[in-house]
Amino acid sequence: MSQxxxxxxxxxDRPWMMRTYAGHSDAKRSNELYRKxxxxxxxxxxxxxxxxxxxxxxxxxxxxxxxxxxxxxxIAHLGDMRxxxxxxxxxxxxxxxxxxxxxxxxxxxxxxxxxxxxxSEDQLQGTTQxxxxxxxxxxxxxxFPPGPSMRLIADTIAYTVQHVPKWNPINICSxxxxxAGATPIQEIAYAMGNAIAVLDAVRDRVPQELMGNVFGxxxxxxxxxxxxxxxxxxxxxxxxxxxxxxxxxxxxxxxKHRRFRYGVQVNSLGLTEAQPENNVxxxxxxxxxxxxxxxxxxxxIQLPAWxxxxxxxxxxDQQWSLRLQQILAYETDLLEYPDIFEGSVVMExxxxxxxxxxxxxxxxxxxxxxxxxxxxxMKSALVDSHRERWRRIxxxxxxxxxxxxxxxxxxxxxxxxxxxGILVVDPAVEAQQQDAVRHWxxxxxxxxxxxxxxxxxxxxxxxxENIMPATIAAARAGATTGEWAQALRNVFGEYRAPTGVGxxxxxxxxxxxxxxxxxxxxxxxxxxxxxxxxxxxxxxGHSNGAEQIAVRARDAGMDVVYEGIxxxxxxxxxxAAQEGVHVIGLSILSGSHRQLIPSVLEALREAxxxxxxxxxxxxxxxxxxxxxxxxxxxxxxxxxxxxxxQMMRDIISxxxxxxxxDTAAPA
Amino acid sequence: MSQPPAESRELARRLREGDLSAAPAVxxxxxxxxxxxxxxxxxxxxxxxxxxxxxxAPAHLVGVTGPPGVGKSSLLSRLVAQWRExxxxxxxxxxxxxxxxxxxxxxxDRARIEVDPGDRSVFIxxxxxxDRLGGLAPATRAAASALAVAFDVVVIETVGVGxxxxxxxxxxxxxxxxxxxxxxxxxxxxxxxxxxxxxxLVVTKSDLGRVAMRAQADLRAALRSLGGTxxxxxxxxxxxxPSGIGELADALDAHRSELDLAPRRAxxxxxxxxxxxxxxxxxxxxxxxxxxxxxxxxxAEQDPGLDVPALGRALEQHAGMSGQWSPT
Numbered sequence: 001m002s003q004x005x006x007x008x009x010x011x012x013d014r015p016w017m018m019r020t021y022a023g024h025s026d027a028k029r030s031n032e033l034y035r036k037x038x039x040x041x042x043x044x045x046x047x048x049x050x051x052x053x054x055x056x057x058x059x060x061x062x063x064x065x066x067x068x069x070x071x072x073x074x075i076a077h078l079g080d081m082r083x084x085x086x087x088x089x090x091x092x093x094x095x096x097x098x099x100x101x102x103x104x105x106x107x108x109x110x111x112x113x114x115x116x117x118x119x120s121e122d123q124l125q126g127t128t129q130x131x132x133x134x135x136x137x138x139x140x141x142x143x144f145p146p147g148p149s150m151r152l153i154a155d156t157i158a159y160t161v162q163h164v165p166k167w168n169p170i171n172i173c174s175x176x177x178x179x180a181g182a183t184p185i186q187e188i189a190y191a192m193g194n195a196i197a198v199l200d201a202v203r204d205r206v207p208q209e210l211m212g213n214v215f216g217x218x219x220x221x222x223x224x225x226x227x228x229x230x231x232x233x234x235x236x237x238x239x240x241x242x243x244x245x246x247x248x249x250x251x252x253x254x255x256k257h258r259r260f261r262y263g264v265q266v267n268s269l270g271l272t273e274a275q276p277e278n279n280v281x282x283x284x285x286x287x288x289x290x291x292x293x294x295x296x297x298x299x300x301i302q303l304p305a306w307x308x309x310x311x312x313x314x315x316x317d318q319q320w321s322l323r324l325q326q327i328l329a330y331e332t333d334l335l336e337y338p339d340i341f342e343g344s345v346v347m348e349x350x351x352x353x354x355x356x357x358x359x360x361x362x363x364x365x366x367x368x369x370x371x372x373x374x375x376x377x378m379k380s381a382l383v384d385s386h387r388e389r390w391r392r393i394x395x396x397x398x399x400x401x402x403x404x405x406x407x408x409x410x411x412x413x414x415x416x417x418x419x420x421g422i423l424v425v426d427p428a429v430e431a432q433q434q435d436a437v438r439h440w441x442x443x444x445x446x447x448x449x450x451x452x453x454x455x456x457x458x459x460x461x462x463x464x465e466n467i468m469p470a471t472i473a474a475a476r477a478g479a480t481t482g483e484w485a486q487a488l489r490n491v492f493g494e495y496r497a498p499t500g501v502g503x504x505x506x507x508x509x510x511x512x513x514x515x516x517x518x519x520x521x522x523x524x525x526x527x528x529x530x531x532x533x534x535x536x537x538x539x540x541g542h543s544n545g546a547e548q549i550a551v552r553a554r555d556a557g558m559d560v561v562y563e564g565i566x567x568x569x570x571x572x573x574x575x576a577a578q579e580g581v582h583v584i585g586l587s588i589l590s591g592s593h594r595q596l597i598p599s600v601l602e603a604l605r606e607a608x609x610x611x612x613x614x615x616x617x618x619x620x621x622x623x624x625x626x627x628x629x630x631x632x633x634x635x636x637x638x639x640x641x642x643x644x645x646q647m648m649r650d651i652i653s654x655x656x657x658x659x660x661x662d663t664a665a666p667a
Numbered sequence: 668m669s670q671p672p673a674e675s676r677e678l679a680r681r682l683r684e685g686d687l688s689a690a691p692a693v694x695x696x697x698x699x700x701x702x703x704x705x706x707x708x709x710x711x712x713x714x715x716x717x718x719x720x721x722x723x724a725p726a727h728l729v730g731v732t733g734p735p736g737v738g739k740s741s742l743l744s745r746l747v748a749q750w751r752e753x754x755x756x757x758x759x760x761x762x763x764x765x766x767x768x769x770x771x772x773x774x775x776d777r778a779r780i781e782v783d784p785g786d787r788s789v790f791i792x793x794x795x796x797x798d799r800l801g802g803l804a805p806a807t808r809a810a811a812s813a814l815a816v817a818f819d820v821v822v823i824e825t826v827g828v829g830x831x832x833x834x835x836x837x838x839x840x841x842x843x844x845x846x847x848x849x850x851x852x853x854x855x856x857x858x859x860x861x862x863x864x865x866x867x868l869v870v871t872k873s874d875l876g877r878v879a880m881r882a883q884a885d886l887r888a889a890l891r892s893l894g895g896t897x898x899x900x901x902x903x904x905x906x907x908x909p910s911g912i913g914e915l916a917d918a919l920d921a922h923r924s925e926l927d928l929a930p931r932r933a934x935x936x937x938x939x940x941x942x943x944x945x946x947x948x949x950x951x952x953x954x955x956x957x958x959x960x961x962x963x964x965x966x967a968e969q970d971p972g973l974d975v976p977a978l979g980r981a982l983e984q985h986a987g988m989s990g991q992w993s994p995t
Contacts, residue, residue, distance in 0.1 A: 493907040501773050516770060527701035529770070550773060557770035559795055574784040578792055580695040608688070
């Protein structure tokens with residue numbers, strides 16, 4: 001055909017699904033928020049759950065302390081789900097739920113809540129994230145070991161493909177891999193490896209003739225960074241590899257089933273706390289990466305808010321991001337053209353490079369026995385990439401405007417108002433939710449719940465059965481999130497993911513030479529090497545920051561005790577006392593620092609380690625930072641303190657001063 | 668940091684009285700390499716030596732070693748729980764093999780041993796292996812003998828096969844080597860004599876079924892051919908439902924009860940004194956006491972209840988040197 005494609009589409013494309021990742025406090029407040037968002041022109045829902053819900057604990061569990069209703073809404077039972085979706089027609093809505101370890105449970109609650117609205121399960125549309133491997137690699141809200149987790153995923157897929165056919169039972173997430181430092185090639189390769197592991201697991205649990213439908217229901221949740229040309233190429237490369245995989249490995253016949261479908265949340269990693277208003281531009285450019293070329297355009301988009309590096313965004317901040325989507329879709333001419341990159345030599349060669357690189361890396365993962373077996377390898381590869389990214393920022397090789405370059409600034413009127421420009425969850429929510437769940441337990445038919453949970457345990461023990469029917473029955477009977485998860489923990493056991501830090505490569509010695517000398521000098525004076533405990537209290541699983549601190553401290557010559565995520569204050573205090581550490585670093589990104597930090601300090605005093613200095617890092621508003629220093633925290637670090645070596649200098653000096661050793665003046 | 672002279676006496680008193688909360692301070696002291704702290708450590712060990720207390724420390728010293736990734740930490744989680752059910756207090760000294768290229772280390776081991784943080788009868792301390800390739804941290808031996816006075820069980824956990832178990836065996840009453848099914852290297856090491864026959868062999872992951880049983884049978888056969896019929900071979904599974912853990916605890920107890928403890932510990936202390944002496948003074952030092960053999964013979968004639976630093980001091984005097992162990 002010599003004729004060139006028409007310059008315009010006959011009819012403009014329909015816009016993608018527009019969502020805002022939202023939810024906080026309790027079901028009632030989140031329901032109000034959703035209804036308002038829908039009024040503003042949002043076309044789908046994206047539910048953010050709090051960490052106890054994500055990890056399978058009720059609001060009154062010890063580990064839930066400080067986390068209830070923080071990073072999302074607390075959903076402890078059917079009553080909460082009912083309230084959350086009140087007045088929202090579930091037959092028409094398209095709901096995405098960011099839920100993984102407990103995905104089967106939340107899907108069951110959603111199915112029963114819909115049933116009560118008179119909507120049958122085969123009408124439901126939406127997505128459960130349900131991707132456990134990236135939880136081990138990056139996000140940290142896993143609950144069960146890999147084997148049983150893969151079974152739960154396979155069970156939800158097998159169930160939905162037959163009973164909830166319009167549901168996307170899993171979102172393979174490369175998003176969090178980029179947040180953990182993945183290069184584009186790693187992001188593509190590990191996502192594909194992950195998908196292969198899932199599909200192989202499902203293959204045994206559905207009739208062969210349904211595999212095409214299974215393949216067609218798998219969707220992806222990707223990331224887009226600010227290097228938006230390469231990022232767009234990445235998505236085209238993923239489309240190509242996915243189509244190939246369907247054809248070659250799973251013999252998927254229907255073209256439609258082999259189409260690469262993805263939703264996106266653009267990059268949060270690159271958003272800065274310094275001059276946060278600049279993030280609006282970054283978000284807009286990143287949105288272009290996933291919309292510009294029709295050949296690989298997102299099906300659903302949710303954008304972060306400009307102030308994510310400062311704390312939880314307010315409804316107004318999220319509205320600002322939604323408006324960006326609407327301008328892009330409704331004001332610009334973006335949706336009027338065919339694929340604008342077709343025939344582009346630059347784009348094609350970019351895509352070819354990424355495909356080649358990804359194929360090699362997919363092969364490596366496969367040689368290690370597949371993505372489940374290769375978790376350790378992938379984790380340490382990610383820690384390495386992140387370390388490299390950080391090194392480039394510190395050395396200035398990578399420019400981040402407003403952070404390591406062009407840093408002089410006028411005071412920002414956006415952050416000047418009283419609340420500092422973020423949402424603060426009412427601390428009373430936790431107690432209210434605790435009362436509410438106790439009340440719920442007291443009011444229900446306990447015999448029915450006990451029977452449902454016993455049945456659930458029985459099914460869990462029998463690998464050949466699908467977990468979903470028993471889960472739906474438990475939801476209907478009135479079991480709680482914590483009870484459902486506990487029943488499975490009884491059968492499957494607990495799991496701790498690899499930290500990846502042990503295998504991480506060291507930074508080149510010249511970068512830390514000065515630090516090493518200082519560590520040696522202070523250690524010699526102490527008679528014992530500086531020992532540093534890096535701890536992550538609470539349920540927050542975002543461990544990338546803590547890992548980078550641990551690796552850098554080791555490279556600087558310290559003995560580092562890092563125990564991974566999800567530690568109680570008493571575990572941290574116990575470790576600090578028993579290990580005889582000189583200094584403690586705590587990392588919290590979930591906003592629970594106001595509850596958790598005082599608990600840790602108290603536990604340290606009780607364990608006889610009250611004199612060990614504590615530093616805190618995380619997403620911490622300035623007012624909270626000042627308050628923490630008042631209650632005895634030695635230093636508070638936020639995303640604007642991006643220079644890790646400077647942080648190390650502070651820590652060494654803190655130890656030195658505390659033990660009467662002269663230290664070099666902090667630079 | 669100089670320690671007040673009273674500190675070692677106070678720590679020794681607390682340990683003798685069974686005060687487990689003294690453990691962190693004991694470890695901080697023995698790990699501190701200043702002259703003052705070393706003198707304090709020597710004084711502490713002197714106060715806790717059989718010569719001073721009138722008998723060997725009551726704890727069961729258990730060495731646990733095996734290649735990385737075999738499930739030592741999961742096993743220890745279960746074993747510690749088992750000992751706690753038997754109402755024994757447990758100290759775990761985890762020696763981490765992390766490379767010391769930068770001088771620093773990442774101590775991840777305690778992360779993988781699950782214990783109740785509120786349980787004051789369990790103590791876990793991780794230490795970097797330090798400059799000694801694959802070996803025990805310099806302070807671990809001292810810590811083990813001090814904590815053995817107060818705890819019921821002291822575990823020394825190291826990583827590796829072929830080398831580390833030898834060093835552990837020098838300190839421990841009972842040495843456990845942990846292997847997983849299909850690890851032919853251990854079999855080869857045993858046959859080639861690279862690895863000494865352990866007191867107890869544990870095959871993990873018995874949930875794998877036939878593979879695990881086969882591994883157990885192979886190891887039994889290899890041990891028989893080496894004359895190691897005394898070695899217990901136990902299959903365990905640490906994943907739920909755990910199995911074999913009680914059996915393992917029983918096997919450890921059985922080994923310990925058949926041990927002639929006092930001469931074994933006395934010999935161990937003499938070996939360590941000699942090792943420390945030769946590390947400090949080298950071949951010249953050894954020649955000045957008539958060579959290694961002669962030194963061993965001479966040490967065997969000393970009071971069997973002396974602690975390592977005291978034996979070291981005696982060797983120094985014997986060699987006409989003034990020394991590292993003398994209190995300053």
